[in-house]
Amino acid sequence: MTRPRADLLLELADDELILGWRDSEWTGIAPFLEEDVAFSSIAQNEIGHARALYELAARDLGTDADALAFDRPIAEYRCAPLVQLRRLEWARTIARHWLYETADAVRIEALKDSDDVEVAGLAGKIEREETYHRLHAEMWIERLLAAPEGRTRLEEALLELWPYALGVLEGELRETFAARVRERLPFGLPEVEAIPRDRHEPELAELLDEMTIVRRSAPVGAQW
């Protein structure tokens, strides 16, 4: 890894934070109670991972996790467009969840092999929770694929999100990810251009605005 590690950590942290917020938009309105609790819990876990990643990055950058999460100008957020999208529709939410978890697994596996013991250690901790997120995503995919309506809706959602999903990873990792996704599905996904990480969807500005409202309204130095 030639890039500074804070760079890489921020990329990951931003992905987890923004996806956590997007997933939490289902809290209270998920299709049924049990799923509401489960999905909200996953959202909370993602934000927990973001916090741990920001803390590690903050040490390198001489700041703190909250400042990294909430005080940066929008242009500095490195989250992939896949997690920025506001998709309050269940098939797309599940499709994104599964695509993200599959990509994240590839990324975390690579980080666990990192020479940097702190990064490798944190990746290992994150991985232990992500295992359950993957099981959750996988059971939904299996269920949707089992019925014609579910399959159609999943296929539509995956086609729409595919270029975004490819943008989560680069190079060899992207290839590994694409191969895993294709291997799992009974239908094909097209060869498309990946939507790169530096693109900001219009929804991101709205989300950051909402996400930082309490922080901006509190006096500097407020303790929580």
Add this chain to the structure above:
Amino acid sequence: MIYEVFRQERKGQPFVHGGSFHAPDRPFADAYAREFYARRQESVALWVVPRDEILEIDEFPDEFDLKYRRVDGYSIKARLAIARERAGAATSSSDGEGP
């Protein structure tokens, strides 16, 4: 489908009914059981059972007095009182004849 959950708080302790939830199949039941009954480390193990698979028995004919099968057995309070009274009477009569 409704699943019933039995939780064990510590190793070696009995499983106690914790509650129930809806899930369409076993993988979903597995995920939801973890979320509802173990995410705060409040259980060391769970038994998750489809309600339909539970053999429920709730009618027990009790036409004859078979109290003697119970651990607490017969109530001997009344008989004990009579016996005491009789014993008491015997003691007081013998007292009268003492030296």
